[in-house]
Amino acid sequence: MSRTQYLFISLFSLSLVVFAVLLQQFGYQDTPFLPCPLCILQRIGCLGIAISCFLAAGIPALKKLFHLLAAMSACFGVIIAGKQVWLLSYPEASCGIDPLEVWINQFQLVQGLPWLFKADGLCSAKLPAILGLQVPEWSLFWFCVLLILFAVTFFKHTKTE
Template sequence: MNRTFYLLMGFLSLGLVMVALILQQFGYQGVAFLPCPLCIMQRVGYLGVSFACFIAMAFQPSRKAFHVLATLFAVFGLVVAGRHIWVLFHPDTSCGIDPLETWINQFELVRSLPWLFKADGLCSAQLPTILGLQVPEWSFVWFTIILIVLVQRLFKKH
């Protein structure tokens, strides 16, 4: 597995977080996309994939271990995105004050970087679709692509 692969995967994951931040700060079709707790956890998944890929790129001896870590972060993100999609189709499961939101917002990292990690939105909020899909559905698609590529590269014969 070469360094370029990890560099591209790392920047892809960072780019997806940047798209989320743009939607949060500037909105889409006049609607601000406030991140919910599940959105924040998906960001953690993308940032974890990115971090693990950048470390794998830099350190040849432990490359396979960090590749596996990136794969685990992709699985985590896929599961969270799947749960978020389920909540979108079952809006009665999400209440106004989500215990997960309280738990996430109490971390020092969230207080230091609220523009990146603070959960303000509702997980069941129906926001405008982007090319026919809600943001969690797009996230599910991207985590699936990342996971397939990582698993394929993990088992590829050199």
């Protein structure tokens, strides 16, 4: 992939996180979207993709390494978003109290940036759909698209800009 493509993917991943924070701050259809622990982990996956792609664009000598890290972040996101989509389909599997929330909220980063990393919601909460899909379904879709893109382009040889 070219530097421009890496930068585009980086900005796209950051925009997904910005959209999630806007939903958290302002809600949608008069419903607050409080992030659950799985939502926070998906944000970390998106940030992992964004940072890896930014570094791949900036350090051509290590482009393959950062490409692989971006693919691993996308794979992480697929697993986490897939679990949340499964919980939305089977809400009875959730006990309502997620011990992962306590674990995530104890980190110093959460204390410093609670608006970005603090988990307050339930993973099985059904919220209003956006363009026909729940937020975790959209997240799963974009993680899958990015993972496929990273997998397909990993072995392609391109000239650096």
